[in-house]
Amino acid sequence: MAAAPAFDGLSVGDIVAEHSFALTRDSLVRYAGASGDFNAIHYRDDVAREVGLPGVLAHGMLTMGFAVQPVVDWAGDPGRVVDYQVRFTRPVVVDPQLGAVVSVVAKVGQLDAEARVARIDLTVKVGDETVLGKAQARVSLD
């Protein structure tokens, strides 16, 4: 297991993690089962179309859930994430054949030296479009 990064070695603006996630319809069905959110817009094209959506959408909570994982891996322990928030800015459409690729860049946004907590700001995009706004994880470090 990777050791936790040292708080003192960080500077605002540092990129601490980057990762891309390839979503398929299988990912959505798996998340529906794990979370208990069986809203049909996340796996049925006909239902998505009926309610006026451009296609089947990933659960916002799924996108929120994996977007923080590069930060967890960097921090070395999921328990170090003490606060995590996002705004659901734009839906992620998951094509039945092509799926969707979501990229995550995690950057140091703010450092609270007294609490030894780093605010990590996430840029979460599909292509050029940002899908999560104000995505921030507060990470407690030694």
Added chain:
Amino acid sequence: MPVNPELQGRVFPSTEPYLVGREKVREFARAVFATNAINLDPEAARAAGYDDVVAPPTFAVVVQEHTLAQLLAEPDAGIDFTRVVHGDQRFTSTRPIVAGDLLTATLTVSSVKTLGPHSMVTAESSITDATGAHVVTAISTLVVRGDE
């Protein structure tokens, strides 16, 4: 029917205790692409100082769901589920959720705001363990679309 402004400040009865299972944590971890051994392997979790596998940061949504279901089912709430969009979400933790936790959630409607024909309902679910100690607060803002 618009969202009832009198919902603001309402506190709902605590949910039935939810027992966090190890396989549930693993299932959820896999679903959010979590690969950290602390999420999956009890030995790795113990080596890191936890009693069992640690849930990913957004796992509290599973417990929070039960509270949001209470809110949507409230007869005088005026919230039409088919018009609800998840606006934003936050989790503020005292400690991470670990397999074996028995969690109870209590929902408070912290604010109801109107924005043109739409309403924004912010609901805070405070989740505590079997000893009554705070574990995590899950805060959701739901946007309820009105007639345009």
